[in-house]
Amino acid sequence: MNAEIRPIRTPAEQAFIAALDGLPASGDRLADLRLAAARSFAEHGLPHRRVEEWKYTDLRTLMREAVPVAGTAAVAEADARATLLRGVEARRIVVANGAVVPELSDLADLEAGLSVTTLAAATAAGDEVLSRIGGILPGRYDAALALNTALARDGVIVTVAPGAVIERPIHVAHVFAGASAAASYARSLVVVGAGAKLTYAESFEGPEAMAYQANSATEFTVGDDAHLDVVRLQEEGTGAFHLSTLLFDVGRQAQVHAFSFGIGAAVARTSLYATLSGESSHVGFNGATLLKGRQHADSTLLVDHQVPGCESRELFKTVLDDQTRGVFQGKIIVRQAAQKTDGRMMSRALVLGDEAEMDNKPELEIFADDVQCGHGATCGAIDDDLLFYLRARGIPHKEAQSLLVQAFVGEAIETVEHDGLREALVERAEAWLKARA
Amino acid sequence: MPAVQETVDQVRSLDVDQYKYGFFTEIESEKAPKGLTEDTVRFISAKKDEPEWMLEWRLEAFRRWQTMPEPNWARVSYPPIDYQELYYYSAPKRKEALSIDDIDPEILATYEKLGIPLRERDALLGIQSGGSKVAVDAVFDSVSVATTFKEELSKAGVIFMPISEAVREYPELVRQYLGSVVPVTDNYFATLNSAVFSDGSFVYVPKGVRCPMELSTYFRINERNTGQFERTLIIADEGAYVSYLEGCTAPQRDENQLHAAVVELVALADAEIKYSTVQNWYPGDKDGKGGIYNFVTKRGDCRGDRSKISWTQVETGSAITWKYPSCILRGDNSQGEFYSIAISNGYQQVDSGTKMIHLGKNTSSRIISKGIAAGHSDNTYRGLVTAHRKATGARNFTNCDSLLIGDKCGAHTVPYIESKNSSAQFEHEATTSKISEDQLFYCRQRGLDPEEATALIVNGFVKDVLQQLPMEFAVEAQKLIAVSLEGSVG
Numbered sequence: 069m070n071a072e073i074r075p076i077r078t079p080a081e082q083a084f085i086a087a088l089d090g091l092p093a094s095g096d097r098l099a100d101l102r103l104a105a106a107r108s109f110a111e112h113g114l115p116h117r118r119v120e121e122w123k124y125t126d127l128r129t130l131m132r133e134a135v136p137v138a139g140t141a142a143v144a145e146a147d148a149r150a151t152l153l154r155g156v157e158a159r160r161i162v163v164a165n166g167a168v169v170p171e172l173s174d175l176a177d178l179e180a181g182l183s184v185t186t187l188a189a190a191t192a193a194g195d196e197v198l199s200r201i202g203g204i205l206p207g208r209y210d211a212a213l214a215l216n217t218a219l220a221r222d223g224v225i226v227t228v229a230p231g232a233v234i235e236r237p238i239h240v241a242h243v244f245a246g247a248s249a250a251a252s253y254a255r256s257l258v259v260v261g262a263g264a265k266l267t268y269a270e271s272f273e274g275p276e277a278m279a280y281q282a283n284s285a286t287e288f289t290v291g292d293d294a295h296l297d298v299v300r301l302q303e304e305g306t307g308a309f310h311l312s313t314l315l316f317d318v319g320r321q322a323q324v325h326a327f328s329f330g331i332g333a334a335v336a337r338t339s340l341y342a343t344l345s346g347e348s349s350h351v352g353f354n355g356a357t358l359l360k361g362r363q364h365a366d367s368t369l370l371v372d373h374q375v376p377g378c379e380s381r382e383l384f385k386t387v388l389d390d391q392t393r394g395v396f397q398g399k400i401i402v403r404q405a406a407q408k409t410d411g412r413m414m415s416r417a418l419v420l421g422d423e424a425e426m427d428n429k430p431e432l433e434i435f436a437d438d439v440q441c442g443h444g445a446t447c448g449a450i451d452d453d454l455l456f457y458l459r460a461r462g463i464p465h466k467e468a469q470s471l472l473v474q475a476f477v478g479e480a481i482e483t484v485e486h487d488g489l490r491e492a493l494v495e496r497a498e499a500w501l502k503a504r505a
Numbered sequence: 506m507p508a509v510q511e512t513v514d515q516v517r518s519l520d521v522d523q524y525k526y527g528f529f530t531e532i533e534s535e536k537a538p539k540g541l542t543e544d545t546v547r548f549i550s551a552k553k554d555e556p557e558w559m560l561e562w563r564l565e566a567f568r569r570w571q572t573m574p575e576p577n578w579a580r581v582s583y584p585p586i587d588y589q590e591l592y593y594y595s596a597p598k599r600k601e602a603l604s605i606d607d608i609d610p611e612i613l614a615t616y617e618k619l620g621i622p623l624r625e626r627d628a629l630l631g632i633q634s635g636g637s638k639v640a641v642d643a644v645f646d647s648v649s650v651a652t653t654f655k656e657e658l659s660k661a662g663v664i665f666m667p668i669s670e671a672v673r674e675y676p677e678l679v680r681q682y683l684g685s686v687v688p689v690t691d692n693y694f695a696t697l698n699s700a701v702f703s704d705g706s707f708v709y710v711p712k713g714v715r716c717p718m719e720l721s722t723y724f725r726i727n728e729r730n731t732g733q734f735e736r737t738l739i740i741a742d743e744g745a746y747v748s749y750l751e752g753c754t755a756p757q758r759d760e761n762q763l764h765a766a767v768v769e770l771v772a773l774a775d776a777e778i779k780y781s782t783v784q785n786w787y788p789g790d791k792d793g794k795g796g797i798y799n800f801v802t803k804r805g806d807c808r809g810d811r812s813k814i815s816w817t818q819v820e821t822g823s824a825i826t827w828k829y830p831s832c833i834l835r836g837d838n839s840q841g842e843f844y845s846i847a848i849s850n851g852y853q854q855v856d857s858g859t860k861m862i863h864l865g866k867n868t869s870s871r872i873i874s875k876g877i878a879a880g881h882s883d884n885t886y887r888g889l890v891t892a893h894r895k896a897t898g899a900r901n902f903t904n905c906d907s908l909l910i911g912d913k914c915g916a917h918t919v920p921y922i923e924s925k926n927s928s929a930q931f932e933h934e935a936t937t938s939k940i941s942e943d944q945l946f947y948c949r950q951r952g953l954d955p956e957e958a959t960a961l962i963v964n965g966f967v968k969d970v971l972q973q974l975p976m977e978f979a980v981e982a983q984k985l986i987a988v989s990l991e992g993s994v995g
Binding site: 404433436449 | 578894907909910911912913914915916917918919920921922923924925926927928929930931932933934
């Protein structure tokens with residue numbers, strides 16, 4: 069109710085504002101974009117619990133410390149740190165501390181129709197593709213994205229020409245390397261041309277017990293009839309602060325599936341914004357989060373149906389152990405023009421820890437009358453009947469629990485189409501359960 | 506899928522243009538000077554002959570209110586209200602009526618026209634035509650004009666009287682409970698109400714007593730530019746039961762009128778309170794001109810173990826509805842229920858829902874909300890279900906459906922579901938097909954298709970509660986229930 073009261077800037081906010089002060093006054097489009105983002109951050113600052121979209125993840129309180137922007141990582145350390153999804157046959161690109169490491173990245177022998185470059189290289193060359201950066205807007209102020217826009221200097225830019233089918237997945241491995249806590253910013257762009265097909269994976273990791281901050285944002289522009297699969301694995305170190313923003317613009321009859329798997333970080337927030345701007349597209353945004361200790365994870369998404377006949381599906385599973393806190397905020401908007409929309413959103417939470425907390429907020433905003441929309445949210449402990457059934461068959465308590473958790477998470481992981489990636493995620497889930505037992 | 510024709514017709518027949526209760530009663534009234542100052546508060550308190558503590562209580566609320574900003578988080582928009590342009594007290598000019606025959610015949614006629622019999626003899630005649638006996642407290646603008654069946658109720662030990670009388674006659678009870686559920690500083694409109702409330706009903710049902718008849722209050726705003734600030738306090742002592750009904754109407758006017766009420770319910774151990782509302786304030790005309798701003802704070806406190814509070818609301822009126830009847834489930838094994846049907850048409854805006862706050866062990870709550878939006882209206886369900894650390898075994902089931910008729914209206918759902926302990930079991934759903942698989946299966950086995958079966962189950966379910974309403978409400982309410990749920994969206 070006191071939202072209009074302007075809070076005093078915290079040390080972290082002041083440090084960010086100071087860091088943003090050094091931006092060049094003007095120049096090209098990208099510089100202007102950065103400046104605008106810096107200005108809006110200076111105006112709004114970090115969101116707190118009175119800001120509806122951050123109600124359950126009070127960045128202002130959680131992000132007390134301001135850490136310096138990370139320097140260049142040592143190649144050997146970055147290489148040693150990038151362990152996730154190594155077993156998956158993919159074109160690997162390593163992004164350490166927000167900068168692409170060419171020595172560790174597979175940028176040669178590109179398939180026909182595929183082009184891969186970096187934001188830094190594109191900026192140096194004045195590449196035309198830069199005009200697409202910042203092309204998809206979330207429609208509301210997002211502090212994480214504003215910081216990313218203002219401070220990111222590198223990232224991966226992938227373009228798939230119309231009609232090209234890229235079988236080999238692209239895997240962008242984000243790592244944090246260094247001896248002391250710092251903040252990294254990576255900005256990526258994926259453009260899938262009309263009728264093209266791509267599988268894009270992202271992984272995030274870093275050292276244990278270090279309060280580093282990783283801020284990543286990726287824009288996906290999906291052309292008409294295109295097909296895009298996105299698979300994300302977030303296993304940041306236990307002290308890390310992870311902020312990521314995904315922005316989608318989906319064309320006519322396109323198919324987009326994104327799966328986010330979160331295990332790591334002390335505090336993680338993933339914001340997904342999808343604009344369905346072409347008729348009859350099909351999108352599926354799914355996720356699974358496994359939490360233990362005192363972790364805090366927030367999945368927030370906004371799916372905006374602007375045109376008729378689109379279908380959206382969201383399924384998010386959260387497993388909460390110990391004193392963790394899970395947040396799911398999903399919002400489906402159906403505009404007046406978006407008749408025949410079919411939108412379904414589901415959030416399920418399995419609470420294992422007595423002191424864990426789950427906050428669900430599935431929202432619908434509907435302005436068209438001929439639609440089918442629904443949402444559901446459940447939250448509870450493991451069903452005693454199911455446990456009893458397994459135990460009656462001689463399975464020990466812990467194991468029975470593990471089996472049920474695995475089945476619970478499995479339903480979401482199964483939506484990943486790529487075999488190798490799906491298996492890798494199942495393996496990570498199993499490892500998590502094993503560590504728990 | 507779009508709404509079926511039957512539903513469209515049904516909603517149209519309830520259209521804003523067809524408001525039946527829009528007449529105005531020509532009657533001399535006594536008003537407080539326009540505007541709101543400490544003097545207004547003192548004026549009201551003096552009019553009511555209140556003890557010193559009550560005045561202090563009001564003044565404290567008023568001082569607090571002056572420091573509060575008006576809330577803006579609800580999905581409603583309206584031009585700023587000029588609180589100094591309103592009258593905060595208006596009473597028909599006649600000395601307090603000692604018996605029904607002393608009441609101004611104009612007022613009696615008004616209530617008769619509204620279908621509310623204030624003469625016990627008339628009410629008893631109603632029994633023969635099938636209605637049940639209902640005790641009525643009639644509130645006209647700022648004062649209660651009549652309370653029926655007082656004697657019969659007092660034989661059972663039930664206290665049912667205007668709250669202004671209760672302040673004088675049962676000060677210790679009022680003092681103990683007033684503001685204990687909705688604190689003076691709860692929110693902007695509740696605080697305003699605490700400062701200037703003029704009348705409302707007070708109910709106390711003693712230990713182990715099942716209230717022998719339905720209690721009801723009928724609110725009528727008559728005077729121009731007048732805000733109605735009613736305050737209702739219902740206390741069900743251990744093992745008591747009471748069913749309470751509330752109805753409201755207002756004349757048809759071009760300007761907006763403010764209605765900011767506070768309702769507090771207290772259920773002690775093993776007590777049950779059933780609170781039903783048929784809200785039919787003037788909704789404004791078809792262009793959105795006029796209508797009541799209905800900013801209401803209703804909250805029930807299940808203070809004792811095994812207590813139960815059930816809210817039922819049928820919302821068809823008001824230009825703006827801002828209302829969240831809530832339950833604080835404090836006692837172990839206590840239960841809260843919320844059944845709501847909100848229909849908006851024309852330019853009406855509804856932002857309504859409930860809060861179920863689970864504090865005690867093994868508490869359970871159920872929320873069934875149906876929103877129907879037509880015309881240019883906006884209909885929002887906003888609800889909170891929360892289980893605190895110690896609320897082990899808390900359970901909630903929520904089902905909120907909304908239906909849009911036409912493409913100029915909006916339906917929104919904003920549920921907050923917060924679980925802070927592992928044994929809480931929360932389910933929230935927005936599909937009509939999932940109500941009870943068993944019941945569905947049973948109906949389908951008998952040849953009903955899923956839609957018919959669902960409608961049957963939901964209607965049967967809601968009807969259960971609505972059939973308990975007295976005749977004059979039931980007719981209206983049942984008409985609304987007849988609205989098909991076909992084509993619902995979450």
